[in-house]
Amino acid sequence: MASNRETCGLTKRNYTFSEARSFSRRFGVSLLDRGLNPGDVLVVMLPNAIDNPIILLGALEAGLLVTTIDPAYKKNELSLQVRTIGAKVIVAIPTVVPLVKAVLEELGVTMPIILVDLKGEETGHDFWSYRDLISRSDGTDTQRKWPEVSPEDIAILLSSSGTTGERKMVARTHRNTVATMVLSGVYGKNRIISGSIVFGLTEVWPLFMALQNDQNPLNLGYPEPNTELKVIDTCGKSLRPGEVGELCIRGPQVKKGYFNNEKATQDTFDGDWLKTGDTVYYDEDGMFHLAGRSKDLIKVGGRSVSPSELEFVLLNHPKIADAGVVGVPDDTQGEKPVAFVVPKPGVELDPREIQAFVISELAPYKALSRVIVTDALPRNSIGKVLKRVLNELFVLKRPMIKLGKNVMGQYIH
Template sequence: MDERLARPWLTHYPDEIPVKIEYEEKPLQSYLADAARETPDKSALHFMGTEMTFAEVYDSALRFASGLRGLGVKKGDRVAIMLANTPQSVISYYGTLLTGAVVVQTNPLYVERELEHQMIDSGAKVMICLDLVYPRVANVLKKTKLEHVIVTGIKDYLPFPKNLIYPFIQKKNTGIKVDITYNEKTHPFTRVLKENEPVETEVSVNPKEDLALLQYTGGTTGVAKGVMLTHHNLVANTTQALRWMHKIDHGNEVILCALPFFHVYGMTVGMNFSIMDRSKMVIMPRFNTTQILKAIQKQRVSIFPGAPTMYIGLINDPDVNKYDLSSVEVCISGSAPLPVEVQQRFEKLTGGKLSEGFGLTEASPVTHFNLMWGKRPSGSIGLPWPDTDAAVINGETGEQAEAGEIGELIVRGPQVMKGYWNRPEETKAVFQDGWLLTGDMGYMDEEGYFYIVDRKKDMIIAGGFNIYPREVEEVLYEHEAIKEAVVIGVPDPYRGETVKAFVVLKEGMELSEKELNEYCRKNLSAYKSPKQFEFRNELPKTMVGKVLRRALVDEEKRKREQEKEPQVQGK
């Protein structure tokens, strides 16, 4: 395919975007070190009233790295970070890399069973977590290889008097009183920094071979897999992002970081983008429309990476017109399809540009993006990034599809993963002659713009989060009253998709929707829990007994179409 591969998308590149990029052969953490040395007094981050310079962030990262070494962490060890967006998440991330260890990003919403699997699979040695989630971490400690836990709280980086008031607000909002006993295995984050010196220790890193990150994702089997991303993968994808945004004022932007850093999208286009560009990140620990609008106005945010649900929430906020959003210049939308109406309304509201892209965890994550200042066809995921090849292959012949012909999207480039952690067979299954099989069905038009039409996988994307039906179904099957269960994604005006569960009960058993909802919320993260339930006597199946998930998807589609049809009134 290489010899015959056409790249019509290159004709759309403006002169400012290079076709090929010379990537620096150095580890990701070196960009923070360079910024601290060359622009030490420049503001690196803002967090709820607290400002930190690049020198201060680097100093803290060095102290944290010294602390990790004191706990026995060495090159190649895995260090889990289970934090919301806070200064601590930036410090922990870069501090871990400074030791030569591998970051394992962990979702703070994980329940114990999810957390246990990830810790066992990664073999993480140290965990950094929020005080609010510590009880969950403590409950799985003995089942994993975790030797130390470092605990922090939102209040640790709040300015006076917010740091005194916040614990009371936290208890009121969550009902949780944080009470942690510190010992030789459980350490307060602030003490780790205070008791260690900011020592620069040279660690030999091979950017193209050494891992920087294990980012967990699911698959058609529902088993979470660790995607192995090297320093080169992450440096390349962040560099591609910077070159794509060719009109921005490099080094002087203000970037809203509301996308979670524990998600590879927020990590690359938010945190790493800001550090590499030496621009200020405005860190938001959670998405609240009022707080976001205030932050944009007060901090004069110019770049806003987000998910469609965020933009939908903002344009529908009843007070949105009370805020000055004119500072917004560039909005990078990903994680789910961006409705055209949302794009148009948000651009009118801010005067900035909102464009949609595409990626997957296995590609660090971005492979395609629409031009920010150029042609943006409706519904397109855009053009492949510099040094990124993309093609569509016919599922039956394996040959490259013609323009407009639907097939599976395949990609290759410097941002594509090394493979899956300890899963050579699954790694082999997703690579074909150097190309990564995305599992997404789409097509390329004659001009080189790509479109996604369906997913080969059964994955559900709700509010930017990937949800794998098998994982939810396994939890449902563990309920004593359930005989059969199947999960599908159904359209949701806010989240893009939401989870619907079809359930068949065992004979003689009873189970209410309320009871089932409570059970799911206890055993699954909130975003994975089904929002709709339907009890049935039987499920559609093939002759060999396999549940026809597609039949239920089509059935739901027909229902929606019927609901839209005008009703004829009888005389």
């Protein structure tokens, strides 16, 4: 690694690689010296900034597990993720500290908060100063015997938006991380730009197929090196070219499992094959094609939004009896969430009130673009909401949105 190359960030600071290496080791040593242990979970709640890799590498070398939380998260979102992973320390910027403190108090847990002020002004006796942690000069960062870390140890936890309303944390090992770097070859680039037509999984981080110069979004491409793909039917039988089934993946980049969730791990694996939930087929040339998506995640500007999470929030509103959320096409964001809601008897719903309620509970990018008030939701024989029908209703009624009320008596906004 070159010792004199600079890495620049939005903070206007820059470090040589040599400095970044030294700071990351000092950070890791400081975590261990202050009572943290290998296997503990460190939460990073920062925007994209130059110090993120220093924090990540230092924690990993110390044997800790690292996860990130969007600083835009609201109280319920933060509480759920902290509770799910059993965090031991949180790295945060000053603007989110009041929220972090409120969540920790509500959960009845205490843990250190490492304050990272991007302006370099870290004060307060209630916090550990990030600057202090990386500024030690006692030489222990080079002399210390570091914990032994196995390639199969968990390194990083990534949040996966579950379609059942359950937030799952994808456990990725050190081996997974290195394998992905070798596979993709993008980590040395200065810039990475991608449009909205992207196919991948958090569980595979996310690359496992590649396709160049093809304008058909249903063409997924060919497997990457060291990656095995197969298509199976509902009984688990491997299918032949042209037959539609569920895509399964096997390779060194596939997750270890879901953190602290053995049932979800078992449900998504068939032996060492990861079942993606995506419906595909492959042709005689070995190219894979998308036939459908059994998971109904909404992709908003490249971010995954779970309909189930939105529905959970909506059903906690005192005026709503039932709710269903679908994704609809959007010219700028790719997709936007739309909610169909059923009011409780004798109650009138103001769609704008519902939109404001959702914004107060969830991150801004999960905002509802429209709220449609209806008497009932379409369901199948076992009571499952028919999302396909909701999408069709939205398309059919969309030209009438400006009228305020459609022929079925549903208010559309």
